[in-house]
Amino acid sequence: MIYVLGSINLDTSLEVERIPKKGETLIADGCSMGLGGKGANQAVAIAKLGAPQNKMLVQMIGCVGKDATGSELVNTLEGFGVGTSNVRKVNRATGSAMVMVTPKDNRIIVYGGANSGITKTDIDEALCKATSADTLLCQLEVPLYVVAYALRKARSLGMTTILNPAPAKALPDDLFYSVDVIIPNEVETQELTGIVPRDPDSIRDAVDKFHERGVQYVVLTLGERGIALSDGNRIFEQLPAYKVAAVDTTGAGDTFVGAFALTYPHIGMYSFKEACAFANRAASIAVTRRGASESIPSAEEVNAMYVKEIKK
Numbered sequence: 426m427i428y429v430l431g432s433i434n435l436d437t438s439l440e441v442e443r444i445p446k447k448g449e450t451l452i453a454d455g456c457s458m459g460l461g462g463k464g465a466n467q468a469v470a471i472a473k474l475g476a477p478q479n480k481m482l483v484q485m486i487g488c489v490g491k492d493a494t495g496s497e498l499v500n501t502l503e504g505f506g507v508g509t510s511n512v513r514k515v516n517r518a519t520g521s522a523m524v525m526v527t528p529k530d531n532r533i534i535v536y537g538g539a540n541s542g543i544t545k546t547d548i549d550e551a552l553c554k555a556t557s558a559d560t561l562l563c564q565l566e567v568p569l570y571v572v573a574y575a576l577r578k579a580r581s582l583g584m585t586t587i588l589n590p591a592p593a594k595a596l597p598d599d600l601f602y603s604v605d606v607i608i609p610n611e612v613e614t615q616e617l618t619g620i621v622p623r624d625p626d627s628i629r630d631a632v633d634k635f636h637e638r639g640v641q642y643v644v645l646t647l648g649e650r651g652i653a654l655s656d657g658n659r660i661f662e663q664l665p666a667y668k669v670a671a672v673d674t675t676g677a678g679d680t681f682v683g684a685f686a687l688t689y690p691h692i693g694m695y696s697f698k699e700a701c702a703f704a705n706r707a708a709s710i711a712v713t714r715r716g717a718s719e720s721i722p723s724a725e726e727v728n729a730m731y732v733k734e735i736k737k
């Protein structure tokens with residue numbers, strides 16, 4: 426089982442030509458609403474990409490409000506095959522995000538709301554049956570002290586722990602000792618290491634900083650510069666980014682992280698690299714579609730892309 430501790434948001438996406446200037450009102454070309462939140466997106470990626478195995482693979486741990494939006498988002502998660510018995514309803518408004526999507530990139534503002542209602546007791550209850558065969562995946566859109574507690578607890582149970590440190594924020598040193606795999610993007614890498622990963626030397630230095638802080642596996646998602654990965658033996662590789670016609674990058678990072686968590690095996694560099702390659706393909710499909718959780722491809726689509734690649 427993969428347990429995903431994280432946020433569940435209602436995303437409102439506005440398609441705009443460009444980001445508005447100070448004091449300017451801009452008319453959007455399109456508007457849509459859907460399930461988002463880094464935690465929910467990653468859980469949906471695991472469910473969608475793992476569906477051929479035809480069993481419950483992923484349990485969401487989080488909170489929504491006691492409002493209609495909260496119930497709708499829980500139903501949507503279930504519709505994707507995500508277990509929601511550890512999603513609690515609290516007396517706060519369901520989390521929401523305003524996403525401005527331009528032809529080049531996006532800007533996101535998140536209101537945490539119910540997401541901040543999660544407690545250590547929720548973690549104890551959710552992980553009461555977890556074993557060393559299970560994985561815990563976290564991001565940083567729920568309170569940091571709960572994330573730290575969950576990672577420590579998962580580590581004490583011998584679970585695999587994966588941290589996507591998004592959105593970027595400073596983290597206490599001891600948190601890294603409970604993390605097996607860290608998956609930051611460029612901004613998060615800079616926040617956590619003080620290094621801008623823009624060339625081979627700076628990328629290697631940033632990766633080494635994470636190893637020095639106690640993380641064995643490091644995966645940097647570097648946008649157009651692709652993926653940099655390193656295992657505890659400092660084997661270092663880079664996977665190129667796919668050149669695709671991107672329409673919306675919202676949730677692409679979450680697709681990568683969820684796909685990685687699904688396929689990440691517990692042994693060896695070869696398998697680690699394969700998990701990254703699978704995740705890289707999945708994310709490259711997600712950016713060609715609009716929305717967050719809706720843009721995540723199925724395993725068949727990712728495998729079809731792989732088949733095309735090897736036939737070239």
Ligand code: RIB
Pocket residue numbers: 432434435436460461462463466521522533535566675676678679717
């Ligand atoms: O990573 C994309 C997600 O960030 C969006 O779905 C939004 O809800 C914010 O959490």
